[in-house]
Every structure is written in structure tokens, then in C-alpha cells.
Amino acid sequence: MTPWMPSALWIERSEAESDLARRLRARLPAVPLRMVDDTAEAEPAGDFAEGKRRLVVKRHRGTFLQHCPAGTPGLVCCNYLVVSFAANCPFDCSYCFLQDNLANNTAIKAFSNVGDGLSEIDAVLRAHPDRTFRIGTGELADSLALDHLTDLSRELVPFFAERPNGLLELKTKSTGVDNLLDLDPKERTVVSWSLNATRIMATEEDGTASLEERLHAARRVQAAGYRVGFHFDPIIAHEGWEDGYRQVIERVFRRLDTRRVAWVSLGSLRMTPGLKAAIKARPNPSLVLTGELVPGPDGKERAWRGLRVKIYRRMLDWLQQIDARMPVYVCMEPPGVWSKVFGQTPSDREVAEQLVAQRPLACRVSTAR
Amino acid sequence: MPDGGLDAALRTFTQERRYSAVAVARWLAMTPEDGEALLELARELRLGENQLRDLWDWAEDIASRDQLSVARVLALEPVRLARRARHVGRNDKLKLVKTALRRVRYPQLAAAEERLAALVRELDLPRTVRVRFPEFLEGDEVRVEIVADSAAALAAAADRVRAAAATDTCKAIFRLLEEAP
Numbered sequence: 001m002t003p004w005m006p007s008a009l010w011i012e013r014s015e016a017e018s019d020l021a022r023r024l025r026a027r028l029p030a031v032p033l034r035m036v037d038d039t040a041e042a043e044p045a046g047d048f049a050e051g052k053r054r055l056v057v058k059r060h061r062g063t064f065l066q067h068c069p070a071g072t073p074g075l076v077c078c079n080y081l082v083v084s085f086a087a088n089c090p091f092d093c094s095y096c097f098l099q100d101n102l103a104n105n106t107a108i109k110a111f112s113n114v115g116d117g118l119s120e121i122d123a124v125l126r127a128h129p130d131r132t133f134r135i136g137t138g139e140l141a142d143s144l145a146l147d148h149l150t151d152l153s154r155e156l157v158p159f160f161a162e163r164p165n166g167l168l169e170l171k172t173k174s175t176g177v178d179n180l181l182d183l184d185p186k187e188r189t190v191v192s193w194s195l196n197a198t199r200i201m202a203t204e205e206d207g208t209a210s211l212e213e214r215l216h217a218a219r220r221v222q223a224a225g226y227r228v229g230f231h232f233d234p235i236i237a238h239e240g241w242e243d244g245y246r247q248v249i250e251r252v253f254r255r256l257d258t259r260r261v262a263w264v265s266l267g268s269l270r271m272t273p274g275l276k277a278a279i280k281a282r283p284n285p286s287l288v289l290t291g292e293l294v295p296g297p298d299g300k301e302r303a304w305r306g307l308r309v310k311i312y313r314r315m316l317d318w319l320q321q322i323d324a325r326m327p328v329y330v331c332m333e334p335p336g337v338w339s340k341v342f343g344q345t346p347s348d349r350e351v352a353e354q355l356v357a358q359r360p361l362a363c364r365v366s367t368a369r
Numbered sequence: 370m371p372d373g374g375l376d377a378a379l380r381t382f383t384q385e386r387r388y389s390a391v392a393v394a395r396w397l398a399m400t401p402e403d404g405e406a407l408l409e410l411a412r413e414l415r416l417g418e419n420q421l422r423d424l425w426d427w428a429e430d431i432a433s434r435d436q437l438s439v440a441r442v443l444a445l446e447p448v449r450l451a452r453r454a455r456h457v458g459r460n461d462k463l464k465l466v467k468t469a470l471r472r473v474r475y476p477q478l479a480a481a482e483e484r485l486a487a488l489v490r491e492l493d494l495p496r497t498v499r500v501r502f503p504e505f506l507e508g509d510e511v512r513v514e515i516v517a518d519s520a521a522a523l524a525a526a527a528d529r530v531r532a533a534a535a536t537d538t539c540k541a542i543f544r545l546l547e548e549a550p
Contacts, residue, residue, distance in 0.1 A: 294505035
């Protein structure tokens with residue numbers, strides 16, 4: 001895939017001499033540059049697609065580290081933390097929740113005060129030396145899509161390598177792993193890819209790396225000493241889902257060292273009213289809207305529960321046929337779904353601990369059902 | 370409807386029924402064909418905004434999924450038959466239309482619900498026992514309600530429930546609730 005390049009670079013004037021701003025100016029000499037006092041000027045009103053072509057360097061004001069939104073009451077939560085060094089993503093997945101969350105804030109942001117974010121992480125890790133935290137940068141942005149421009153991973157991987165109770169996850173749909181290959185993660189960084197059924201990847205994930213490209217990148221980072229992770233999220237119940245997801249599982253997991261897979265998550269599409277409206281407003285019809293989505297207790301629409309359980313069970317079976325010890329978990333699901341899929345409902349803390357330790361949550365499932 | 374006629378008719382109807390500004394704007398943004406078809410349905414069933422909401426959302430979802438216009442969706446055979454039902458009151462007709470449209474919107478879910486209803490009938494429980502499933506089957510808990518006016522009636526109903534719980538039919542109900550067929 002071709003690495004993303006912005007059509008314009010906007011730099012907050014007060015951050016003009018930051019390392020990030022200097023680096024980007026040097027790497028993007030031909031890209032039109034604007035220095036502004038207020039980066040709100042960079043936001044193209046109501047044009048999400050145009051926003052995704054603009055790169056804004058600014059200071060992040062507020063907290064970098066947040067709890068993952070899966071910590072909603074009534075859902076089992078894996079105690080994941082998200083840290084946002086960037087916001088928005090150059091890819092154009094039809095189902096992406098950022099279309100709703102960042103509807104009025106569409107330009108891609110790279111935050112210049114990375115050191116402040118690292119200090120926050122350091123403070124949390126030091127305050128709780130007895131706990132291990134999984135911390136990901138892929139919530140509001142693709143973790144590696146801008147890395148060829150920002151080199152952010154070259155700060156993050158060594159930072160986490162020195163911290164025994166922090167586990168970094170870089171989550172991506174890109175192939176931007178070059179920066180990682182000569183670093184020693186010391187088991188403290190997991191590089192993960194979002195995956196979907198073949199048809200969904202082909203029609204709903206515009207601009208992202210193909211399955212083969214993602215797999216190739218995953219093999220490269222595994223060879224460089226990283227553990228890898230995979231997220232089937234959002235799983236979309238569409239016609240042909242069984243073949244579509246099974247093919248991807250077979251193609252990916254037969255060609256990797258599954259002992260070096262840190263985790264695999266399964267998460268059904270969650271649809272807010274705002275996201276639904278955004279998807280309907282897209283120029284091309286989306287398969288995402290074809291599913292039987294029904295409202296859940298948290299106000300989000302999902303495939304109805306019996307169907308979700310069926311899909312999770314099938315996918316878990318296919319994964320376990322390849323490696324019975326594959327650490328699989330489901331994302332943003334109530335205890336009832338966990339117990340139907342895994343034969344047990346672990347506590348939030350147990351899920352977190354098992355994922356950190358790379359112990360399979362699913363190992364008791366086959367007999368429990 | 371003549372040019373401008375639809376907008377005026379729509380504004381009059383929504384004003385009379387106190388629709389929100391958001392709903393009116395959404396309606397006005399529809400193609401004239403779709404807006405008119407929806408207005409026809411809303412008038413026919415004298416629908417307030419809350420009553421129309423599900424029908425409207427489902428019709429749009431089906432339209433997106435099946436690449437049809439909303440007008441075409443509202444004219445699909447099952448919906449048309451429900452709208453033409455004779456000798457039924459307005460509330461029952463609304464229920465029929467809603468059921469028909471819901472079945473088109475959620476074919477697998479509706480099939481599962483219908484199968485569950487059939488299995489409950491097979492349990493042959495007395496009328497004093499009601500079996501209820503979670504809305505949209507989002508959950509696997511079944512509520513069994515017994516209405517009794519004496520200890521003896523309660524004991525008799527409970528015996529029937531106990532007997533029903535031991536049947537394969539009852540197991541089939543829970544299997545179906547657990548995983549889609």
C-alpha cells in the first residue's frame with residue numbers, strides 16, 4: 001500500500017519548534033504549510049473526507065490517557081487504557097465510529113507534546129507497580145498509519161520496553177511497520193491488526209492494506225521479535241459471513257507463529273444513531289446496514305444476541321482448530337454472552353490479567369459447552 | 370400531489386400532530402415520492418411521531434439494504450396486505466403493519482420469535498401462565514408469569530410449568546434463545 005501523504009499541513013504557531021513540527025516540515029517539503037494560531041481554521045466544515053486529507057500539528061490539551069469506552073456498566077471489560085497521540089485516521093472505513101465522534105473535528109491531528117503523554121503513562125505505571133496495564137494508541141487513530149511521518153513508534157516502543165508493568169498495543173490496518181523492525185520491544189509491545197471478512201475488507205475499508213499486506217507486515221514484526229494481536233472488530237453479520245470470516249482465519253493464522261499471538265478479539269458491530277446517519281450519508285451503499293441490528297441496553301444497535309453468539313462460537317472454534325491455546329476474548333459484551341461463548345464469565349480483572357499473561361481465556365470452553 | 374403541495378400537506382400534518390422540528394426536517398429531506406408515501410401511511414394510521422418512528426427507521430433500513438426506495442418498501446406485499454386488512458381498528462392495523470415491516474427488516478430474528486411462539490404453544494400451558502421473552506431476544510432469560518387467585522390454582526399452574534420445563538420443547542426454547550438457528 002502507498003503510505004498516506006497529507007494534502008496540506010497546518011501547524012499551531014506555538015508548536016512550530018516542537019520536534020514533531022520540525023520533522024514533518026522536513027519530510028513534507030512539497031506539502032502546502034500554514035502556521036495558525038487556532039487550528040480550528042483547518043477544519044473543513046461538514047466535509048469529513050476533506051478533513052482526512054489535512055494534517056494538523058497541535059498541542060494536546062487535556063488528558064492523554066483514558067479508560068477504553070468498553071468500560072460501560074453491564075459489559076465485561078478488559079481494563080484497557082487508550083492513549084491518544086493522534087486523532088482521526090486517513091483510512092475511510094464505512095463503519096468507523098470516528099465519523100460520528102469526530103464529525104465536527106475532522107482534520108487529522110498529530111499531537112506535539114508526546115512527552116506529556118508519556119509522563120502521564122509513567123505516573124500511572126509507577127502508582128500501581130503491582131498491576132500491569134494494556135495501553136493502546138489505536139482508539140482515535142490508526143496507531144501506525146502516520147508513523148512514516150511522525151516516528152512516534154520510535155519513542156513509544158523503547159519507553160514501554162523499560163517499564164515492566166506496561167504493555168503497549170499498536171493497532172493498525174496499515175503496513176507501516178518499518179520503524180519497528182530494529183527496535184527491541186522486550187515483550188512490552190504488541191502490534192495488532194484489525195481484520196474482517198474478505199468481502200467487508202474489500203468493500204468497506206477504503207485505503208487500508210489488503211489482507212495479504214497486513215499478513216506480510218504481521219510476519220515481519222513477528223520475525224523482528226514482537227508478539228502480534230488481531231481484532232475481528234467490527235464483525236458484521238452479512239450474507240456469506242461464515243465463509244468470509246473462516247477464510248480469513250485460515251489464511252492468517254495458518255501462516256503465523258500462533259504461540260506469538262498475544263490476543264485475538266471478537267467484537268460485533270456497535271451502531272450509534274449518529275454513526276448510522278453518517279453511514280447512510282456516505283455516497284456508496286454499505287453492507288454494514290444490511291444486518292439485523294437491534295437496540296441493546298446501552299443504546300447501541302448490534303446484531304441480535306443469538307446471532308452474535310453463533311458467530312463468536314464459530315469463530316472461536318475455527319481459531320481453536322488452528323491452536324487450542326489461542327487467547328481469544330469478546331469485546332463490549334455482557335456477561336451472558338461471555339458465558340454462552342466461553343462457558344464462563346470472568347471478572348473484569350480476570351480478563352485483564354489473562355490477556356496480560358497471554359493465557360487463553362477460551363481454553364475451558366470446548367468442554368464447558 | 371402538485372408542486373409544493375407535498376411540503377404544505379406535510380407541514381400541516383406534522384403541525385397538527387406536534388412532530389418535532391428534527392422529524393419535519395428529516396421528512397422534508399426525503400425524495401418527494403418517499404415523503405408522500407410516508408405521509409400517506411402516517412395519515413392512514415393517524416400516527417404521532419413516536420408511533421411512526423420505528424416504521425420510518427425500518428423502512429429506511431430496508432430501503433438501504435435492498436436498494437429500494439422507501440415508497441417501494443411501504444408498498445411491499447406483506448406491508449400492503451397489512452394496510453388493507455379489513456374489519457380491524459386503527460390500533461390493530463398499526464400492529465399488523467408494524468409486524469409486517471418488522472418481519473421484513475429482521476427476517477431471521479422474526480423467524481426465531483415465531484418459532485419460539487410456536488414452541489410455547491406446544492408447551493400447552495394454561496391461560497394463567499404467560500411466557501415472555503426479552504425484547505429483540507437480547508438476553509436469554511425467560512419470564513414466566515403465573516396469575517392465580519388461590520393457593521390451589523397457583524399449585525396447579527406451577528405443576529403444569531414444572532411438567533413443561535422437563536420437556537424437550539422447553540429445552541428447544543432455551544437452545545433457540547442461546548444461539549440463532
